[in-house]
Amino acid sequence: MKTLIQLVVNGETVEAAVEPNHTLAQFLREDLGLTGTKHGCGVGDCGACTVILDGKPVNSCLVLAVQARGREVLTIEGLAENGKLHPIQQAFVDKGAIQCGFCSPGMILAAKALLEQNPKPTELEIRTAISGNLCRCTGYQKIVEAIQEAAGSMLGKGGVVK
Ligand code: FES
Numbered sequence: 001m002k003t004l005i006q007l008v009v010n011g012e013t014v015e016a017a018v019e020p021n022h023t024l025a026q027f028l029r030e031d032l033g034l035t036g037t038k039h040g041c042g043v044g045d046c047g048a049c050t051v052i053l054d055g056k057p058v059n060s061c062l063v064l065a066v067q068a069r070g071r072e073v074l075t076i077e078g079l080a081e082n083g084k085l086h087p088i089q090q091a092f093v094d095k096g097a098i099q100c101g102f103c104s105p106g107m108i109l110a111a112k113a114l115l116e117q118n119p120k121p122t123e124l125e126i127r128t129a130i131s132g133n134l135c136r137c138t139g140y141q142k143i144v145e146a147i148q149e150a151a152g153s154m155l156g157k158g159g160v161v162k
């Protein structure tokens with residue numbers, strides 16, 4: 001039997017009836033049409049389905065939609081503002097960190113969660129933060145460089161994250 005849930009997705013309150021066994025990834029993609037969240041392995045190994053739940057990156061294939069009730073979810077669709085890419089998205093484009101792009105939403109959201117907690121991460125901290133996100137295309141170096149560049153551009157002259 002479906003359960004009614006209410007949650008906030010990309011700043012908007014959403015109410016929907018969901019199957020108790022549907023994952024948050026299924027809910028976002030199938031019910032809300034937010035297909036930027038990718039479905040890869042389905043078992044928590046690849047990170048393609050990463051979204052930010054109450055400020056923390058999670059594998060949305062491992063979270064039930066009902067577990068997100070009353071919580072805040074940020075997906076890749078919620079990052080750009082007024083048609084302008086988020087600095088992390090822009091840095092991925094500029095650095096050539098996207099090839100097939102399947103891993104990119106998860107990588108970018110993992111990076112966003114990192115930079116909010118730690119605006120000046122070391123290369124090791126960046127590599128650790130994205131260690132749950134698999135990419136078969138870029139060899140990670142360009143992704144790491146993109147996150148380093150984004151960290152720089154998100155820090156204002158006064159060292160404040162923008
Ligand atoms: S699809 Fe969720 S971790 Fe791979």
Ligand code: FES
Pocket residue numbers: 097098099100101102103104134135136137138
């Ligand atoms: S760009 Fe293809 S998997 Fe990462």
